Amino acid sequence: MADAELEEIRRARLAQLQQQGNSQGSGQNSQDEQRKQVEAERRSAILNQIxxxxxxxxxxxxxxxxxxxxxxxxxxxxxxxxxxxxxxxxxxxxxxxxxxxxxxxxxxEEEEHKIVINRRKGGWDDDDDLLDL
The missing domain is CATH 1.10.8.140 (PDCD5, DNA-binding domain)
Structure with missing residues (x-):
């Protein structure tokens, strides 16, 4: 399909959705839904082509x-x-x-953002104080 055909399909579907919205009482929500549906159909048509x-x-x-x-x-x-x-x-x-x-x-990307903590071994511990008695 050519871009012109896709545009024609989109216009026809938008007109159809607008007619349905007008008969149901159009509101902001129905217009948003119509736009989302038209966009989904456009994406689907492109994906079917490629x-x-x-x-x-x-x-x-x-x-x-x-x-x-x-x-x-x-x-x-x-x-x-x-x-x-x-x-x-x-x-x-x-x-x-x-x-x-x-x-x-x-x-x-995850490796670039990874934080590495190196702990020193042989550090002082509270138990070490007890051995010096």
Missing amino acids: LDPAAADRLGRIRLVKESRAVDIENRLIMLAQTGQLRQKVTEEQLKDLLNAIAENQRK
Whole structure:
């Protein structure tokens, strides 16, 4: 799908949601929900274009386990697609590689922020005073 087709789908869905909101009495909450739903549909359409079925299935399983990780992966994939860095659909193996790279980066960040405490051995202790009697 081209960007123009996605935009047309988004406009049609937004119009449909606005009609539903008008018939139900529109409020700020319903408009927020409509925007969220339109955004979710837009993201879903983009992901359907850039992921092959096996990769989409794996991303769905990741979402079941950890929602935040799936959203992070989706954001990265959408960014890559929008900047033209994806030439073909992302396979399951490529998705695994991306997951491993992200996990490795997180491990490195955690190691950078790790605090190491070295305790001296052979320090003074209250029991040492008793031995000098």
